[in-house]
Amino acid sequence: MTYAKEKEVAIAAATAAAKLCEQVRADIPQAIEKKDKSPVTVADFGAQAIICQALAAAFPDDPVVGEEDAKELRKPEMAETLTKVTHYVQALSPDATPEDVTRWIDHGNGQVSSRYWTLDPIDGTKGFLRQDQYAVALALVENGEVKVGVLACPAMPLDGGQTGALYVAVRGEGATMVPLSGGEPQRLQVVMADDVANFRFVESVEAAHGDQSKQNAIAQAVGITTESFRVDSQAKYGIVASGKAALYLRLPSPKYPDYRENIWDHAAGAIVVEEAGGRVSDMYGQPLNFAEGSKMMNNRGIVVSNGTIHDQVIAALAEN
Numbered sequence: 001m002t003y004a005k006e007k008e009v010a011i012a013a014a015t016a017a018a019k020l021c022e023q024v025r026a027d028i029p030q031a032i033e034k035k036d037k038s039p040v041t042v043a044d045f046g047a048q049a050i051i052c053q054a055l056a057a058a059f060p061d062d063p064v065v066g067e068e069d070a071k072e073l074r075k076p077e078m079a080e081t082l083t084k085v086t087h088y089v090q091a092l093s094p095d096a097t098p099e100d101v102t103r104w105i106d107h108g109n110g111q112v113s114s115r116y117w118t119l120d121p122i123d124g125t126k127g128f129l130r131q132d133q134y135a136v137a138l139a140l141v142e143n144g145e146v147k148v149g150v151l152a153c154p155a156m157p158l159d160g161g162q163t164g165a166l167y168v169a170v171r172g173e174g175a176t177m178v179p180l181s182g183g184e185p186q187r188l189q190v191v192m193a194d195d196v197a198n199f200r201f202v203e204s205v206e207a208a209h210g211d212q213s214k215q216n217a218i219a220q221a222v223g224i225t226t227e228s229f230r231v232d233s234q235a236k237y238g239i240v241a242s243g244k245a246a247l248y249l250r251l252p253s254p255k256y257p258d259y260r261e262n263i264w265d266h267a268a269g270a271i272v273v274e275e276a277g278g279r280v281s282d283m284y285g286q287p288l289n290f291a292e293g294s295k296m297m298n299n300r301g302i303v304v305s306n307g308t309i310h311d312q313v314i315a316a317l318a319e320n
């Protein structure tokens with residue numbers, strides 16, 4: 001098996017980070033506003049610290065391109081917040097000091113290179129704050145191709161009543177889902193065209209993260225007549241990979257026409273769907289570019305599908 005160590009380390013780190021997030025969530029998290037006005041919580045910082053610590057120990061030469069950094073957290077007025085983050089990190093890593101925590105977080109300030117990890121410690125922070133879906137997303141990229149992806153979705157309801165899913169994919173080896181609480185990995189397969197009940201589409205809960213009216217029009221144009229299923233975070237990729245939806249559309253919001261997608265918002269999810277038999281591209285059918293930088297400057301919009309309807313979706317987008 002290729003990437004066996006990468007897979008093992010990524011699973012252990014994402015699972016530990018998911019535990020930290022669930023601990024914070026149980027304590028009613030508060031949002032801190034970032035410079036771009038988006039929210040961040042002690043769980044985003046704590047999860048990035050835990051995962052970067054694990055990656056730095058196992059793969060010291062690999063850069064990590066993570067969403068968060070510790071610049072604000074190091075400011076004296078943030079001391080109380082840093083103490084809280086350290087407290088949650090210590091539940092998993094008892095000897096951690098505040099200095100360790102900020103250093104581990106800043107290990108995630110790496111650059112895209114020929115081999116790097118990309119990390120979203122909490123994708124869907126707004127969902128996390130609403131007690132809805134969120135994901136811990138970690139991926140290994142080599143020469144612009146995602147090779148390993150791990151998505152922990154602690155709030156995902158599973159068939160059988162449990163909660164919490166871990167989606168794992170290695171390039172060429174398929175995708176699996178294992179309950180976060182443990183169990184047998186189940187192989188993932190995207191939905192077939194005759195599975196009418198699951199032939200739905202997913203989109204963001206946050207209207208500002210897409211173009212819901214156009215997303216609905218395109219879904220209708222390819223024959224999806226049921227209402228959209230709104231879910232936060234890369235949990236949407238897990239849902240498509242599990243065959244519980246045929247399509248995930250994320251079209252540029254008319255409010256933010258210059259927005260470019262971040263690599264950490266898509267890398268882990270994309271390999272999970274592709275290895276489950278699906279397809280991922282931008283709205284023009286172009287592959288997502290994970291080789292240039294943290295923002296995908298040459299891609300616009302995201303189309304994720306079960307594969308069979310992909311060309312039809314791209315054609316509908318070209319016409320609308």
Ligand SMILES: Nc1ncnc2c1ncn2[C@@H]1O[C@H](COP(=O)(O)O)[C@@H](OP(=O)(O)O)[C@H]1O
Nearest residue numbers: 122123124125126204206208209232233256259
């Ligand atoms: N105008 C915009 N268009 C698309 N995505 C946006 C956006 N503004 C923020 N985002 C991204 O949307 C992600 C959440 O996705 P979703 O809407 O699918 O839950 C955020 O990740 P974080 O929550 O990690 O910050 C953020 O990176």
Ligand SMILES: [Mg+2]
Nearest residue numbers: 038039067125
């Ligand atoms: Mg964010």
Ligand SMILES: [Mg+2]
Nearest residue numbers: 120123124265
């Ligand atoms: Mg994100």
Ligand SMILES: [Mg+2]
Nearest residue numbers: 067120122123
């Ligand atoms: Mg995030």
